[in-house]
Amino acid sequence: MDISIFRQLADQTAQIITSWPNDLIAQYQFLSLPQTGNYTKDFIGDELYNRIREAFIPGEIKIAEQCRALIGELIYDQILDSRPIEPYCELLEKIRDATQFQQTVGNNTCEEWRNAIEYAHLSVQQISLNTTKSLQRTYPNYFAVEFATLRLRSIGYSIDRDGSKMTLSDQMELHLVAKIESLVHEFGGLSVTRQISDFLRAVYDEQQERYHLVILKPKVSEPQQPLIPWGYLFQLAVKHYQGGKSSGIADHRRFKFFFSLYFQ
Known part of the structure; x- marks a missing residue:
């Protein structure tokens, strides 16, 4: 997945947020869940994570690793080019959080990612991870690489970038x-x-x-x-x-x- 395509998909699917109800029972109805027993936010959260995982058709790409690499690119974009990191980073964190423990794999198609991003949008609305506040603590190596890149740039050295990989x-x-x-x-x-x-x-x-x-x-x-x-x-x-x-x-x-x- 290319980071620019991910940004586009995130922007295109953002309108689903306006359809997400605040009422818990209405959320069950929105997701077409059985309306029996106790209604809980935890169940909604688990269901959204399930749907994020199910958005990916089993393939060869490890989705959690892909998310981590894309987050690295977002960090680089922010530090080097002052591009916005949200809401894209939190969406990726949601998808990574949903897929890493079960080692979800996919085919890396736009349709898979579009579906996963839609449910990630809803998951962020349901409960935010506030990833930006802890980003440097969670991904220290990405920040270390970027600050080193800035130092090299400041003394006249150009850097070649390929995704999340930086080289002289x-x-x-x-x-x-x-x-x-x-x-x-x-x-x-x-x-x-x-x-x-x-x-x-x-x-x-x-x-x-x-x-x-x-x-x-x-x-x-x-x-x-x-x-x-x-x-x-x-x-x-x-x-x-x-x-x-x-x-x-x-x-x-x-x-x-x-x-x-x-x-x-």
């Missing part, structure tokens, strides 16, 4: 590698080695006699920090051992910029 073009990657090497030469290999040693000293565990280079996520809601290729940096430091300023002292702010290139 081959030309930009070569340019970035050349920039890193030129900075190592500017600072001098000895200065770079000292800075690396200072960092590694802080993550050394004397009891285990090892360096903890992979920083574990303190919380599930926080993104995994990028890994710095220390071996590659040491090789560059050796290559440019004779580089650097005559005083042997590199500009501290530019060195922080150098390290920030690895944290994109």
Whole structure:
């Protein structure tokens, strides 16, 4: 499913909201449910989720995974292009919530998605998940990628986008590698080695006699920090051992910029 098509389907089916009654009994009638026994909102909510799942004809596409990828694209659209994220994000969260535990699969057709989105609209009316408030906590990695993309853009690097996948073009990657090497030469290999040693000293565990280079996520809601290729940096430091300023002292702010290139 293309995110632009999803937006169109969501907009086209939004009018169903006006037909959704507030009265519980009327909601049973709207969904053609048996009007016997106790009337409960929970039953309505479960029925709407059932109909979201039933909208998809069994196929090969895992719907919950598709929803997650589309939410990532919405986040990218919002951060990079200031496009609205609602009501599309909450609709996707509803569909993902309805399909993930039963691992619903479908054929990814517009008709399937149209039907699912209609019931998702009704489900949002029945009870909102308020997804936008917790979006950054729920999808920290998407936000981390986008903020890194913004930083790279701000220093002149263009980013290629394919759906929810962000990459540097081959030309930009070569340019970035050349920039890193030129900075190592500017600072001098000895200065770079000292800075690396200072960092590694802080993550050394004397009891285990090892360096903890992979920083574990303190919380599930926080993104995994990028890994710095220390071996590659040491090789560059050796290559440019004779580089650097005559005083042997590199500009501290530019060195922080150098390290920030690895944290994109």
